[in-house]
Amino acid sequence: MTVVEATLYALIGGGALLALVRLARGPSLLDRVVATDTLLVIISAGLAVHAALVQDPTLLPVLVVVALLAFVGSVAVARYVGGMLLRSHTGDGRDVGLPVAAEEREASP
Amino acid sequence: MTALADVVAYACLLAGAALCLTAGLGLVRFPDVLSRMHAGTKPQVLGVLLVMVGAAIRLDGWANAWMLLLVAAFQLLTAPVSAHLVSRVAYRRRHVRRDLLLVDELGGAGHQDEAYRGDEPGDAPPERPDLRPGG
Numbered sequence: 001m002t003v004v005e006a007t008l009y010a011l012i013g014g015g016a017l018l019a020l021v022r023l024a025r026g027p028s029l030l031d032r033v034v035a036t037d038t039l040l041v042i043i044s045a046g047l048a049v050h051a052a053l054v055q056d057p058t059l060l061p062v063l064v065v066v067a068l069l070a071f072v073g074s075v076a077v078a079r080y081v082g083g084m085l086l087r088s089h090t091g092d093g094r095d096v097g098l099p100v101a102a103e104e105r106e107a108s109p
Numbered sequence: 110m111t112a113l114a115d116v117v118a119y120a121c122l123l124a125g126a127a128l129c130l131t132a133g134l135g136l137v138r139f140p141d142v143l144s145r146m147h148a149g150t151k152p153q154v155l156g157v158l159l160v161m162v163g164a165a166i167r168l169d170g171w172a173n174a175w176m177l178l179l180v181a182a183f184q185l186l187t188a189p190v191s192a193h194l195v196s197r198v199a200y201r202r203r204h205v206r207r208d209l210l211l212v213d214e215l216g217g218a219g220h221q222d223e224a225y226r227g228d229e230p231g232d233a234p235p236e237r238p239d240l241r242p243g244g
Binding site: 007012019033075082 | 116118119121122123125126127129130132133134136137142145146149150152153156157160161163168170172173176177178179180183184187190194195197198199201234241
């Protein structure tokens with residue numbers, strides 16, 4: 001079963017590393033929020049996998065705390081970013097964000 | 110019986126871990142916030158459910174199973190809420206590749222509000238002298 005254990009840790013570690021890549025590259029704040037949320041979920045999945053492999057239920061309360069923290073963090077940052085919005089008067093339903101959105105900054109060299 | 114239970118548990122754990130890797134790949138490869146969120150929510154629902162089922166089979170005992178069920182239920186409850194908030198703010202801050210949208214139900218008129226309901230400095234109205242009353 002060691003092959004299965006190594007495969008499990010490799011899969012979860014690879015997912016966490018790729019989420020870290022997105023967390024570092026951005027480009028916008030909301031990309032980092034999504035990446036952090038996903039990273040915390042992957043971490044809790046990794047803790048559950050470790051607890052299942054060693055058959056040790058000590059880590060289970062940590063899972064509850066991490067699941068709570070992921071939700072609170074992403075909602076708090078989303079509310080914070082939403083509070084920075086300025087209302088637009090162009091009538092297209094979108095607001096003028098401050099500063100300029102990262103995708104538009106990348107699209108216009 | 111225990112060998113069969115172990116095989117089922119390892120299958121669930123492998124499927125959940127594969128979904129975690131899929132989420133990481135989607136986060137890196139996809140073009141904008143909405144599609145990245147679509148990819149990143151995969152381990153949050155099905156992956157966590159599978160991993161929790163596998164862990165509950167391996168850690169036999171009702172106390173562990175109830176705590177894992179609590180984590181899974183909490184993920185199911187909170188993933189739509191945070192995804193809704195993040196996607197709404199992403200749309201309003203123009204972090205959306207609009208050329209990739211098939212349907213844009215928020216694009217027409219009538220979905221924006223002109224009233225400033227905020228009570229924080231970040232919600233202050235913009236400095237638009239031409240829109241002041243009487244100006």
